[in-house]
Amino acid sequence: xxMSMRSSWLPGLLVGGALLVSLTxxxxxxxxxxxxxxxxxGGNPSTLDVTxxxxxxxxxxxxxxxxxxxxxxxxxxxxxxxxxxFLVGSVDDPTPGTGVVTTxxxxxxxxxxxxxxxxxxxxxxxxxxxxxxxTDYLHGHSSGTMDVEVYDLTSEADMDxxxxxxxxxxxSSPVSVNGAQIxxxxxxxxxxxxASWVIDNxxxxxxxxSDFEDAFFGFKIVAPNSEAVVGFSSSTAALRxxxxxxxxxxxxxxxxxxxxxxxxxxxxxxxxxxxxxxxxGGIGKGLAMEWAYGEKEFVNETEIxxxxxxxxxxxxxxxxxxxxxxxxxxxxxxxGFERPQPQGYRIIATRSSxxxxxxxxxSVTLSDANEACVxxxxxxxxxxxxxxxxxxxRPTFRQSFQRVRDDQSPVxxxxxxxxxxxxxxxxxxxxxxxxxLPTTLPVLVPVDGTEPGPPRATLTVTPL
Numbered sequence: 001x002x003m004s005m006r007s008s009w010l011p012g013l014l015v016g017g018a019l020l021v022s023l024t025x026x027x028x029x030x031x032x033x034x035x036x037x038x039x040x041x042g043g044n045p046s047t048l049d050v051t052x053x054x055x056x057x058x059x060x061x062x063x064x065x066x067x068x069x070x071x072x073x074x075x076x077x078x079x080x081x082x083x084x085x086f087l088v089g090s091v092d093d094p095t096p097g098t099g100v101v102t103t104x105x106x107x108x109x110x111x112x113x114x115x116x117x118x119x120x121x122x123x124x125x126x127x128x129x130x131x132x133x134x135t136d137y138l139h140g141h142s143s144g145t146m147d148v149e150v151y152d153l154t155s156e157a158d159m160d161x162x163x164x165x166x167x168x169x170x171x172s173s174p175v176s177v178n179g180a181q182i183x184x185x186x187x188x189x190x191x192x193x194x195a196s197w198v199i200d201n202x203x204x205x206x207x208x209x210s211d212f213e214d215a216f217f218g219f220k221i222v223a224p225n226s227e228a229v230v231g232f233s234s235s236t237a238a239l240r241x242x243x244x245x246x247x248x249x250x251x252x253x254x255x256x257x258x259x260x261x262x263x264x265x266x267x268x269x270x271x272x273x274x275x276x277x278x279x280x281g282g283i284g285k286g287l288a289m290e291w292a293y294g295e296k297e298f299v300n301e302t303e304i305x306x307x308x309x310x311x312x313x314x315x316x317x318x319x320x321x322x323x324x325x326x327x328x329x330x331x332x333x334x335x336g337f338e339r340p341q342p343q344g345y346r347i348i349a350t351r352s353s354x355x356x357x358x359x360x361x362x363s364v365t366l367s368d369a370n371e372a373c374v375x376x377x378x379x380x381x382x383x384x385x386x387x388x389x390x391x392x393x394r395p396t397f398r399q400s401f402q403r404v405r406d407d408q409s410p411v412x413x414x415x416x417x418x419x420x421x422x423x424x425x426x427x428x429x430x431x432x433x434x435x436x437l438p439t440t441l442p443v444l445v446p447v448d449g450t451e452p453g454p455p456r457a458t459l460t461v462t463p464l
Contacts, residue, residue, distance in 0.1 A: 045318060049456045052289040054277065054447065057416055059284045063087075063438040064162030064261035065234065067110070083422060084234040086260040087282070087438050088148065089184075089226040091140035093339065094332045095442045097278045099269030103229050103262050103440065105221040106159060106168060107131075109239045109255040111212030115205075118251040122243040124202045125195060131219070132238045132254070135187035137231025139440050142338045145183050146226045148191055150176035153217040159261035164282060164438070167263045170220040184230045191221070198241075205241055213258065228338070229440050234260040262438045275450035276330065279419055281342070281439030286418035287324070289455055293404040319460035320397045322347070322375075322388035324417050325452045330444045342441050345386035346420040347375040349396075352409035356399060361411055362392040373412070386417055397459065417455075419443055 065084050087103035119127065131150065152175055157168035175197040182189040198205070204215040223230070238254040245251070264282040272278035279286050324345070333339055349363065351371055358365040358373035366372040381387035400410035420436025447454045 045460055045462050047458060047460045049453075049458050050291065051454050051456045052291045052415070054455060055288050056277065057286050057288040059286070059416070059418070060163040060165045061282065061284045061418070061436065061438070062161050063164045063264065063282075064106075064159035064166070064259065066160035066259035067234075067257065083437060084260065085136055085231040085262075085437055086234060086237075087137070087229050087231050087262040087264070087440065088221050089140065089146060089223040089229040091227070091229045091440055093139070093440075093442055094334060094337070095272075095278075095444070097270055097272035098280055098442045099266045101229065101280075101282055101440045102265050102267070103282065103438075104167070105232065106153070106157060106218060106261040106263070107221065107232075107234075107237050107257055108153075108157065108159065108213075108218030108259045109216065109237075110258040111207065111209040111216075112253060112255060113208060115208065115241075115253055116251050118243055118245065119241055119253055120206055124199045127198050127202075127205075127241060127243050128195075129193040129198045129205070130240050130242075131191040131193070131221075132240050133182075133189050133191070133232040134236040135184065135189060135230055136233045137340065137439070138184050138228060138338045139340065140184075140226075140228025140338060141336055142185050142228065143336050144227075145181040146223050146228065146230065148176065148180050148182055148221060148223050149174040150180070150191055150193065151220045151222070152197075153220060156217055157259075157261070159259040162261050164262060164264040164284065166261070168220070168261070175219075182230075184228050188236075189232075212255070218259070231438070264438070264440070272444065273330065275446060275448050276327065276444040277447055279417065279443040279445060281419040281421060281436075281441045284418065286416055287445060287455065289324075289415040289417065290413065291410075291457060293400065293410055316461040317394060317398050317401065317459060318462050319390050319458075320393040321390055321458045322393050322415070322456075323458060324386040324455040325446055326384055326386075326443045327446050327450070327452065328383060330446075331442065339441065341383035342419045342421045342439065342443060344379075344382045344420045344422045344436065345377060346418045346436055347377065347386055347388060348416045348418075349373045349375055349412040350414045350416075352411060352413050355403070355409065355411045361396050361399065375415075393457070397457065 063086070086105040086107060088105040090100060090102040092100045151170040151173075154169045154171055175193050177192045177194055180191050182191065201216070204212060207215060234257055237257040237260065240252055240254050242250055242252040266280075266283045277287060324347070326342070328341065331339065348366060349372065351358070351373060361373065363373035363375045366374050375388050375392055378387040378389050396411050400412070404410055418436065419439060419441055421439040421441065422437050445455065446452060
């Protein structure tokens with residue numbers, strides 16, 4: 001069905017790597033494009049899928065958090081902290097291009113307000129110290145046990161908002177008992193510390209509050225030669241001190257977690273499968289998307305004036321979405337290999353100079369300088385896709401078209417997509433700006449015509 005001349009501005013103003021669906025009129029846009037819906041007013045709605053230029057980008061993610069900065073002193077907990085984790089171990093995912101990912105976990109603990117009398121009075125050699133950790137993530141081979149080693153940190157570690165490339169100094173000899181092991185399928189797990197460590201640190205263990213925190217720097221936990229990465233809940237991690245009396249009564253005291261961090265490295269990475277780009281958690285490998293805006297369109301030497309800057313006429317853009325797919329069927333999963341699906345994604349848009357602020361375009365400010373905006377996503381779209389809804393995408397593109405027509409830059413120059421592994425959040429929720437959970441998961445994004453199609457913007461218009 002032929003299009004009205006007035007809608008020809010779309011391919012002229014917004015161009016990408018390819019036009020997936022030509023601008024063809026239809027009576028109902030709900031069966032064209034990506035769920036653009038119905039309810040458009042007047043005319044024959046038409047849908048155009050426009051692909052951006054896509055390139056790889058790597059930004060080391062934030063993997064550290066301090067409960068003091070997140071929600072106040074423990075034991076108070078917020079949703080932000082209760083969902084956080086730290087990772088230990090290595091995984092060689094069979095997905096091409098992922099390489100071997102190695103993670104080291106760090107955890108520090110808060111001082112108690114008091115200590116039970118039995119623990120205060122017991123002989124140091126009658127005390128046992130152990131780490132008690134709740135497992136909430138497993139990526140890799142799930143069978144068998146995992147060797148673990150715990151090392152003292154040698155100085156105070158600033159874990160809050162630390163990125164995955166950071167590391168903190170630790171002692172050269174482990175303080176965990178020789179041959180310490182955990183079963184990654186169990187929860188909780190226990191790692192016992194040497195009796196000599198308890199004796200050497202008895203004064204610190206019997207101190208309270210800030211005195212404990214000033215003297216105790218925390219632990220580094222590694223799993224040499226492991227075949228899986230295990231995640232432990234930050235909010236429930238505890239250093240437990242216990243003793244057994246002569247009457248076999250057990251007295252325990254837990255020092256709650258104060259801050260955690262994960263150091264992540266990748267080695268031996270090759271190329272992803274043909275027809276795909278790879279996003280990978282932990283190392284911060286994501287995609288950067290840019291839509292190119294063309295010049296004003298002319299037909300028979302006459303400018304197509306369907307985007308007036310000040311006439312007050314309605315612009316022809318009725319609906320818009322941004323869609324970044326995850327082809328979950330393309331991931332090879334051998335028997336006995338565990339790989340959870342990501343629970344969410346993050347799209348961060350970089351503002352052009354002089355463009356509207358983040359809240360004006362329906363997003364949340366990420367940086368103090370208001371240079372980056374976090375775009376709210378449709379929660380139910382994960383893990384199959386990262387989806388920017390109409391009420392955010394449409395005003396973004398509408399303002400961009402108008403700005404480009406006035407010889408100005410579009411609202412956003414670049415859209416960066418990363419795995420966040422936490423539930424996608426809705427418009428204007430404060431949690432949108434929170435970093436994603438530490439993860440090592442791969443995602444394959446189709447390109448070059450591979451189903452379900454590449455990243456794209458779906459634009460729906462009703463010709464004037």
